[in-house]
Amino acid sequence: xxxxxxxxxxxxxxxxxxxxxxxxxxxxxxxxxxxxxxxxxxxxxxxxxxxxxxxxxxxxxxxxxxxxxxxxxxxxxxxxxxxxxxxxxxxxxxxxxxxxxxxxxxxxxxxxxxxxxxxxxxxxxxxxxxxxxxxxxxxxxxxxxxxxxxxxxxxxxxxxxxxxxxxxxxxxxxxxxxxxxxxxxxxxxxxxxxxxxxxxxxxxxxxxxxxxxxxxxxxxxxxxxxxxxxxxxxxxxxxxxxxxxxxxxxxxxxxxxxxxxxxxxxxxxxxxxxxxxxxxxxxxxxxxxxxxxxxxxxxxxxxxxxxxxxxxxx
Amino acid sequence: xxxxxxxxxxxxxxxxxxxxxxxxxxxxxxxxxxxxxxxxxxxxxxxxxxxxxxxxxxxxxxxxxxxxxxxxxxxxxxxxxxxxxxxxxxxxxxxxxxxxxxxxxxxxxxxxxxxxxxxxxxxxxxxxxxxxxxxxxxxxxxxxxxxxxxxxxxxxxxxxxxxxxxxxxxxxxxxxxxxxxxxxxxxxxxxxxxxxxxxxxxxxxxxxxxxxxxxxxxxxxxxxxxxxxxxxxxxxxxxxxxxxxxxxxxxxxxxxxxxxxxxxxxxxxxxx
Amino acid sequence: xxxxxxxxxxxxxxxxxxxxxxxxxxxxxxxxxxxxxxxxxxxxxxxxxxxxxxxxxxxxxxxxxxxxxxxxxxxxxxxxxxxxxxxxxxxxxxxxxxxxxxxxxxxxxxxxxxxxxxxxxxxxxxxxxxxxxxxxxxxxxxxxxxxxxxxxxxxxxxxxxxxxxxxxxxxxxxxxxxxxxxxxxxxxxxxxxxxxxxxxxxxxxxxxxxxxxxxxxxxxxxxxxxxxxxxxxxxxxxxxxxxxxxxxxxxxxxxxxxxxxxxxxxxxxxxxxxxxxxxxxxxxxxxxxxxxxxxxxxxxxxxxxxxxxxxxx
Numbered sequence: 001x002x003x004x005x006x007x008x009x010x011x012x013x014x015x016x017x018x019x020x021x022x023x024x025x026x027x028x029x030x031x032x033x034x035x036x037x038x039x040x041x042x043x044x045x046x047x048x049x050x051x052x053x054x055x056x057x058x059x060x061x062x063x064x065x066x067x068x069x070x071x072x073x074x075x076x077x078x079x080x081x082x083x084x085x086x087x088x089x090x091x092x093x094x095x096x097x098x099x100x101x102x103x104x105x106x107x108x109x110x111x112x113x114x115x116x117x118x119x120x121x122x123x124x125x126x127x128x129x130x131x132x133x134x135x136x137x138x139x140x141x142x143x144x145x146x147x148x149x150x151x152x153x154x155x156x157x158x159x160x161x162x163x164x165x166x167x168x169x170x171x172x173x174x175x176x177x178x179x180x181x182x183x184x185x186x187x188x189x190x191x192x193x194x195x196x197x198x199x200x201x202x203x204x205x206x207x208x209x210x211x212x213x214x215x216x217x218x219x220x221x222x223x224x225x226x227x228x229x230x231x232x233x234x235x236x237x238x239x240x241x242x243x244x245x246x247x248x249x250x251x252x253x254x255x256x257x258x259x260x261x262x263x264x265x266x267x268x269x270x271x272x273x274x275x276x277x278x279x280x281x282x283x284x285x286x287x288x289x290x291x292x293x294x295x296x297x298x299x300x301x302x303x304x305x306x307x308x309x310x311x312x313x314x
Numbered sequence: 315x316x317x318x319x320x321x322x323x324x325x326x327x328x329x330x331x332x333x334x335x336x337x338x339x340x341x342x343x344x345x346x347x348x349x350x351x352x353x354x355x356x357x358x359x360x361x362x363x364x365x366x367x368x369x370x371x372x373x374x375x376x377x378x379x380x381x382x383x384x385x386x387x388x389x390x391x392x393x394x395x396x397x398x399x400x401x402x403x404x405x406x407x408x409x410x411x412x413x414x415x416x417x418x419x420x421x422x423x424x425x426x427x428x429x430x431x432x433x434x435x436x437x438x439x440x441x442x443x444x445x446x447x448x449x450x451x452x453x454x455x456x457x458x459x460x461x462x463x464x465x466x467x468x469x470x471x472x473x474x475x476x477x478x479x480x481x482x483x484x485x486x487x488x489x490x491x492x493x494x495x496x497x498x499x500x501x502x503x504x505x506x507x508x509x510x511x512x513x514x515x516x517x518x519x520x521x522x523x524x525x526x527x528x529x530x531x532x533x534x535x536x537x538x539x540x541x542x543x544x545x546x547x548x549x550x551x552x553x554x555x556x557x558x559x560x561x562x563x564x565x566x567x568x569x570x571x572x573x574x575x576x577x578x579x580x581x582x583x584x585x586x
Numbered sequence: 587x588x589x590x591x592x593x594x595x596x597x598x599x600x601x602x603x604x605x606x607x608x609x610x611x612x613x614x615x616x617x618x619x620x621x622x623x624x625x626x627x628x629x630x631x632x633x634x635x636x637x638x639x640x641x642x643x644x645x646x647x648x649x650x651x652x653x654x655x656x657x658x659x660x661x662x663x664x665x666x667x668x669x670x671x672x673x674x675x676x677x678x679x680x681x682x683x684x685x686x687x688x689x690x691x692x693x694x695x696x697x698x699x700x701x702x703x704x705x706x707x708x709x710x711x712x713x714x715x716x717x718x719x720x721x722x723x724x725x726x727x728x729x730x731x732x733x734x735x736x737x738x739x740x741x742x743x744x745x746x747x748x749x750x751x752x753x754x755x756x757x758x759x760x761x762x763x764x765x766x767x768x769x770x771x772x773x774x775x776x777x778x779x780x781x782x783x784x785x786x787x788x789x790x791x792x793x794x795x796x797x798x799x800x801x802x803x804x805x806x807x808x809x810x811x812x813x814x815x816x817x818x819x820x821x822x823x824x825x826x827x828x829x830x831x832x833x834x835x836x837x838x839x840x841x842x843x844x845x846x847x848x849x850x851x852x853x854x855x856x857x858x859x860x861x862x863x864x865x866x867x868x869x870x871x872x873x874x875x876x877x878x879x880x881x882x883x884x885x886x887x888x889x890x891x892x893x894x895x896x897x898x899x
Contacts, residue, residue, distance in 0.1 A: 037768035037770060151858045153858065181634035181635055182795060182797070182836065182840065183839045183852050185839065186838070186839035186841070186849055186850060186851075186852045187852065187854070193848070211840070211841030211842055211843050212841055213843070214841070214847075215841050215848055215849050216848075217845075234845045234846075235845045238843060238844070239845075249769060249770060250843065251773075252770045252772065252773035254776070254802035255798060255842050256797065256798050256837075256840060256842060257801075257825065257842075264777050265773040265776055265777055267774045268770040271738060478685045478686075479686035480685065480688040482680070483678060483746070483749065484699060484703075485647075485669070486647050486648075486678050487677070487699050487703055488670040488671075488672065488673030488674075488753075489699065489703040490669070490703070498688055502689065502690055
């Protein structure tokens with residue numbers, strides 16, 4: 001049984017379709033990266049899984065299950081019992097999820113006691129242990145500090161430690177390193193990768209950075225205009241990208257040492273289409289060099305292990 | 315419906331403004347013409363009403379509808395002029411303080427705090443009491459006293475805008491400082507100032523009515539709603555409507571302006 | 587030949603008040619930067635947040651007055667010039683295309699602004715020149731009548747570039763021009779900048795935290811740490827053989843899209859650089875994985891473009 005199974009997820013905000021067909025399966029002990037540009041629906045997908053969509057959003061899915069438990073009929077109460085316990089989330093800006101009025105220690109302890117009960121003292125001990133585990137020096141001292149007293153990198157480490165308080169099985173990280181400097185980013189990603197393999201977590205990592213994807217993912221799903229357009233094991237995807245969008249995206253990247261300086265970068269002409277509710281078919285067809293009339297129909301995600309949503313792949 | 319208040323405010327304010335502008339078309343009576351034979355004749359819904367005077371007449375036999383309509387002119391003109399005077403003072407100070415910071419800002423802040431320490435009504439009463447009452451004086455006194463909120467809002471919004479890249483870009487493009495203030499900063503803080511303007515206008519109208527009620531505002535025989543209430547004071551036990559007709563008019567006008575202000579504030583908030 | 591831009595011992599110190607009675611603290615945001623760049627060259631300036639690169643940009647543009655030192659463009663000191671004269675020599679492109687355009691102005695007016703400020707041109711000429719520049723950056727005349735809010739991020743950045751180039755400046759200063767954009771849009775903007783640089787022969791300062799982008803655009807790279815250039819070298823040389831330990835760490839932390847390599851250990855530790863408390867000796871020594879005792883006491887020597895004790899003979 002997969003740890004997280006999402007089939008045919010659709011999310012709409014009023015007349016705008018944000019997600020219109022996301023199929024994502026996260027296995028235990030693997031890092032599944034969801035990559036795409038702004039507005040492609042990758043963050044909305046993660047929020048939909050956690051049941052954290054904004055009011056007014058309409059969600060519909062073929063299947064949405066965590067460890068075989070169907071998430072769809074769950075009440076807000078049942079979901080909140082799962083959240084922060086068996087599945088936890090890390091956001092891009094730690095300051096939005098850390099409460100500025102409480103110390104790091106009391107926030108971390110509260111996460112533990114709320115879900116697992118037990119004494120506050122035991123929870124604080126565990127918090128200290130986890131802070132040390134995420135590479136924070138003098139964890140005892142940090143417990144008594146407020147979020148604003150920490151640097152961006154430290155805050156993100158605290159967020160990770162806090163997410164681990166209840167031994168989650170699934171960790172969803174939404175752009176966890178985008179706000180950080182490159183050297184800190186490397187440290188945090190290294191830490192996440194380490195923890196993931198050590199604790200056997202299922203990690204769903206959402207990012208726009210193909211460099212990050214290449215280095216940490218076991219499997220990659222590329223999203224465009226609300227759909228997963230391609231999904232494959234990492235090495236396979238980078239060596240043999242199938243979807244025209246994935247190929248275009250890889251060509252856009254300046255890669256040190258690979259491209260002679262001053263040469264033209266590849267580009268993707270045009271813009272993302274407006275996703276009204278009656279938009280059908282491939283979202284990339286207006287920018288695609290291989291577009292054909294058949295692209296206006298709904299296209300299924302096909303393939304065995306290397307899935308692709310394109311008429312050319314069929 | 316989120317914007318209902320805004321639309322209601324605009325509708326009422328529009329109606330009152332139109333009524334004030336077209337007062338001569340709405341009533342054939344002269345608001346100053348006295349006729350002691352028909353003193354205190356009652357409005358149309360009471361028994362024994364004079365069909366010629368819809369809202370009756372006052373203690374000097376002047377048509378009450380005409381006085382109410384022409385009185386709206388006084389309220390609106392004094393409100394608008396006061397906002398213009400105080401707006402020019404407050405916005406100029408606020409923008410200068412917010413943009414230049416440092417010493418300039420220290421001076422502006424000092425002036426704002428000094429102004430906040432002055433009790434508006436007392437000073438207005440004292441000045442008008444000393445110099446005699448006239449509509450121009452009321453506008454000047456209120457205008458010189460009500461600029462503080464303009465200054466505070468202009469200052470804080472200018473500080474936000476000053477740090478934005480388009481101001482830096484205008485600077486680097488060689489624009490002069492006055493040009494940056496007028497064409498880059500001012501248009502982008504105007505929406506916030508519009509909200510302040512509505513609040514100040516409502517306040518100015520109320521203060522004018524209060525001053526007139528005390529006999530220190532616009533001088534009689536000018537038809538002012540505050541003055542009408544004051545003049546009706548002696549007759550309120552037997553002819554209560556001489557008080558509450560202008561009272562309700564004042565209430566509705568101020569309410570409409572405040573609805574408009576609230577609606578504007580929500581709109582401004584939306585766009586941020 | 588006089589360099590296109592020359593910076594001598596440029597420094598900026600801020601005094602930050604601490605509490606009510608505390609002694610003001612000195613923040614050394616930029617600390618003795620020297621630089622000379624020949625006509626038409628592109629210098630990439632890389633560094634992490636808090637290294638002073640934004641302050642450096644403001645100093646070079648004249649938005650801030652330096653505490654020491656000067657900036658000379660084409661032999662003239664920028665401090666001595668009026669705002670309008672300066673505008674003809676150097677122009678900026680900022681990071682965030684959403685705050686760099688006045689939301690109340692139409693695209694055409696945004697681009698025309700520098701020309702209007704210069705004065706001396708008829709409105710027909712201004713319009714023609716602005717439209718020509720807009721077309722050059724790929725914005726059609728039809729879009730010139732729109733407001734910035736009606737454009738995409740990439741289009742806005744094109745407008746910002748047109749505004750910067752409409753006066754034909756000698757120097758273009760790009761402060762993280764693509765950091766707020768999606769990868770596919772970033773590629774378009776980088777290509778456009780490269781094309782314009784080639785055609786117009788503009789000398790460019792390109793500030794970025796993204797080393798892959800800097801490697802792609804720059805002829806020469808300066809690595810900034812706590813207000814100083816700790817290493818300066820031709821781009822190819824710097825990326826092939828970094829000398830300073832900080833440059834090495836930065837390069838190691840670049841995640842190229844090459845699967846299977848994993849995330850490298852950059853070994854810098856948690857301590858963040860603090861410009862209000864610059865370490866003695868070499869400013870990098872508290873985070874340096876290869877520091878020796880001398881690093882904490884003596885200022886490092888400048889060897890082959892890099893300031894490091896370990897490079898001393």
